[in-house]
Amino acid sequence: MTIRKVLLVDDEEDIRTIGHICLSRVGGWETLLAANGEEALRLAEAELPDVVLLDVMMPGMDGPTVLARLRTNPATAHIAVVFLTAKVQRWELGHYVALGARGAIPKPFDPMRLPHELRRILGRTA
Amino acid sequence: MSSRIECLLDEHATRELCHDVVHEMEVGLYLYHLEDPEDDRSLRFIGANAAAERITGASASLFLGNLIDENFPGLREMGLPQAYADVVRTGRAWRAEQVVYGSDRVLTAAYTVKAVALPGQCLGVLFEDATARQRAQDDLRASEARQRALVDALPDTLYRVGKDGSLRDVKQGAVGPAALAQRIAAALVDPPGVGDVRVFEWEDRGEVLEVRLVHAGEGDMLAIVRDISERKRSERRKDEFISVVSHELRTPLTSIRGALGLMEGGVVGAAPAAMHELMVVARTNADRLVRLVNDMLDLDKMEAGGMELELSALDAAELADAAVAGVRGSADLAGVRLRRVARPGLAVLGDRDRLLQVLTNLLSNAVRFSPPQAIVTVTVTESSAGWVRFVVEDEGPGVPRERVDDLFRKFTQISSDGARRRGGTGLGLAISKAIVGQHGGVIGLVPTNGPGATFAFELPATAARLEADDPAVDDLFGDLRAAYAASLPAQGDALAASVRRSRADAAALADALAIAHRLKGTAGTYGQHAVSEAAARVELALKDARASLDADVAALEGAVAAVRRAVSLASSSRV
Numbered sequence: 001m002t003i004r005k006v007l008l009v010d011d012e013e014d015i016r017t018i019g020h021i022c023l024s025r026v027g028g029w030e031t032l033l034a035a036n037g038e039e040a041l042r043l044a045e046a047e048l049p050d051v052v053l054l055d056v057m058m059p060g061m062d063g064p065t066v067l068a069r070l071r072t073n074p075a076t077a078h079i080a081v082v083f084l085t086a087k088v089q090r091w092e093l094g095h096y097v098a099l100g101a102r103g104a105i106p107k108p109f110d111p112m113r114l115p116h117e118l119r120r121i122l123g124r125t126a
Numbered sequence: 127m128s129s130r131i132e133c134l135l136d137e138h139a140t141r142e143l144c145h146d147v148v149h150e151m152e153v154g155l156y157l158y159h160l161e162d163p164e165d166d167r168s169l170r171f172i173g174a175n176a177a178a179e180r181i182t183g184a185s186a187s188l189f190l191g192n193l194i195d196e197n198f199p200g201l202r203e204m205g206l207p208q209a210y211a212d213v214v215r216t217g218r219a220w221r222a223e224q225v226v227y228g229s230d231r232v233l234t235a236a237y238t239v240k241a242v243a244l245p246g247q248c249l250g251v252l253f254e255d256a257t258a259r260q261r262a263q264d265d266l267r268a269s270e271a272r273q274r275a276l277v278d279a280l281p282d283t284l285y286r287v288g289k290d291g292s293l294r295d296v297k298q299g300a301v302g303p304a305a306l307a308q309r310i311a312a313a314l315v316d317p318p319g320v321g322d323v324r325v326f327e328w329e330d331r332g333e334v335l336e337v338r339l340v341h342a343g344e345g346d347m348l349a350i351v352r353d354i355s356e357r358k359r360s361e362r363r364k365d366e367f368i369s370v371v372s373h374e375l376r377t378p379l380t381s382i383r384g385a386l387g388l389m390e391g392g393v394v395g396a397a398p399a400a401m402h403e404l405m406v407v408a409r410t411n412a413d414r415l416v417r418l419v420n421d422m423l424d425l426d427k428m429e430a431g432g433m434e435l436e437l438s439a440l441d442a443a444e445l446a447d448a449a450v451a452g453v454r455g456s457a458d459l460a461g462v463r464l465r466r467v468a469r470p471g472l473a474v475l476g477d478r479d480r481l482l483q484v485l486t487n488l489l490s491n492a493v494r495f496s497p498p499q500a501i502v503t504v505t506v507t508e509s510s511a512g513w514v515r516f517v518v519e520d521e522g523p524g525v526p527r528e529r530v531d532d533l534f535r536k537f538t539q540i541s542s543d544g545a546r547r548r549g550g551t552g553l554g555l556a557i558s559k560a561i562v563g564q565h566g567g568v569i570g571l572v573p574t575n576g577p578g579a580t581f582a583f584e585l586p587a588t589a590a591r592l593e594a595d596d597p598a599v600d601d602l603f604g605d606l607r608a609a610y611a612a613s614l615p616a617q618g619d620a621l622a623a624s625v626r627r628s629r630a631d632a633a634a635l636a637d638a639l640a641i642a643h644r645l646k647g648t649a650g651t652y653g654q655h656a657v658s659e660a661a662a663r664v665e666l667a668l669k670d671a672r673a674s675l676d677a678d679v680a681a682l683e684g685a686v687a688a689v690r691r692a693v694s695l696a697s698s699s700r701v
Contacts, residue, residue: 015384021394108380108384111391111393112390112391
């Protein structure tokens with residue numbers, strides 16, 4: 001699939017800054033930022049990004065909850081979601097996929113490779 | 127007649143025995159003869175035993191044949207000769223405590239004296255140095271008091287253990303808890319031997335007790351029970367602290383690593399060469415911090431017993447290949463050659479990611495410590511006990527003897543100068559040991575005569591059939607596999623070329639075997655075409671090599687067979 005617009009959701013401002021530069025300049029994509037779950041749901045519905053890069057642990061609404069809410073809204077149900085999380089264990093990856101995510105990218109990530117990783121994950125048969 | 131002789135012989139034997147006893151006993155003995163029953167001055171000294179000389183410090187030969195007053199002046203003032211004569215006359219024994227006596231011949235001491243009548247107007251005077259005995263008793267009492275004080279001061283509870291495991295508190299005399307007694311009774315089925323200590327932990331209502339069962343001489347068993355709850359709690363607090371700190375470090379590290387990566391990558395504009403160099407330094411060290419945090423979390427998880435293994439039957443050779451592939455990049459950078467020698471067909475039951483972590487760790491250590499042009503070899507064999515053995519050898523400086531013992535402890539570096547500079551976290555071997563241990567295996571440094579270090583670990587072999595990967599996981603990594611499959615013919619070509627070029631030196635052969643083996647393991651996933659094409663090329667190369675070289679024929683045949691099997695597997699499975 002072709003990526004044009006990416007929504008990055010992370011409660012850490014610095015990570016949003018890094019992510020923005022990385023996704024827009026290295027990936028060449030239009031990049032939207034959200035600092036929490038509510039903001040993410042609002043932006044996703046309004047902007048309909050191709051993919052949501054979603055932090056797992058956030059205060060308030062956590063990543064899996066945001067994913068579930070995206071899926072229950074017909075307008076956003078089709079949007080691909082990739083988790084951005086602390087060290088990925090195999091069973092966790094399986095768990096995220098079972099929740100309906102396309103994959104997971106471990107933190108800390110290499111920003112020069114992040115867009116490539118994202119493309120790789122989304123390039124897989126849906 | 128004969129009975130009389132026996133009787134005499136018997137009497138003789140008895141006398142001999144008496145003589146021996148008298149000579150050996152610890153009590154001093156003087157013998158007197160009362161020549162005139164009416165005169166106590168006529169007591170004549172006729173003998174002594176060895177103990178008497180030892181106790182008085184005076185040789186008996188000085189006294190022999192003399193009258194009592196000649197030998198021991200001053201004794202008469204104390205009334206002893208008079209009492210002795212009475213003993214001979216009446217036949218009744220006489221006894222005195224604390225007879226303090228001394229002369230120019232006899233050591234001054236407080237003696238305990240007992241006089242007994244002997245046949246033929248004779249007298250035996252038995253005596254001991256009461257001072258010495260008193261001292262010995264005092265010493266014993268003092269030592270008991272000291273031990274008692276020591277026992278009382280110990281924070282531990284001491285129980286004397288009955289044969290049935292019943293417990294009696296040594297300090298208070300109270301009976302120990304029944305549940306603990308039961309546990310100890312169970313341990314007594316196989317009791318510790320002399321000098322042995324059996325240690326186990328026992329939990330009771332949130333309290334953790336450490337019980338040491340020791341053999342305390344002659345059928346006696348002691349249980350030393352220490353409350354280690356506080357220690358356990360503080361260990362837990364420490365572990366939680368490490369865990370929290372590590373997690374908290376991860377977030378800022380993500381930002382630092384990310385920012386450095388973007389700058390280094392020139393995303394926000396090209397930096398001057400020197401600045402770029404500094405960015406590389408910063409980014410490299412951020413990576414190292416990330417590794418350290420990951421290692422700390424790993425170890426933390428393992429020590430808390432939270433490491434869950436995902437067990438499956440693993441091809442040992444394929445595992446080694448994957449590990450070699452993982453460190454290929456850093457080996458190339460360091461100019462170190464990697465070699466892999468494996469007996470095909472060996473399988474272990476284990477967690478692939480975790481075992482790969484162990485192998486990768488050993489290999490990257492080996493690469494880190496290798497000089498350029500050196501070879502690092504990973505060997506997979508079967509040990510004599512039927513276990514699968516992985517050996518990683520390098521040609522580096524080796525491990526200094528004094529470091530061998532604590533090599534597998536946390537934050538241990540193999541060499542004080544090198545390892546930190548070389549980017550190690552000091553946790554790799556501790557983690558490896560935990561992982562191998564969790565698999566029921568053992569890991570260690572193999573003593574070698576030559577230079578270099580040789581690490582090895584062994585895992586129980588499994589006869590289980592190698593199963594195909596989980597289809598879900600297959601899909602997940604499908605593209606990666608597809609890319610890999612697509613690269614197989616090229617790999618075969620490259621390999622064939624390298625085999626021809628190098629005239630199949632051992633390393634290339636090992637690589638060929640590795641590829642052939644990998645093909646075998648993955649034929650089902652990649653489909654017939656790619657596999658057979660690659661396999662054919664490898665096979666051709668191997669045949670070439672075999673024809674032209676004195677290579678290990680058996681290994682080659684194994685490789686060729688593996689390739690054939692891979693091809694047949696591929697043709698029988700989905701495309």
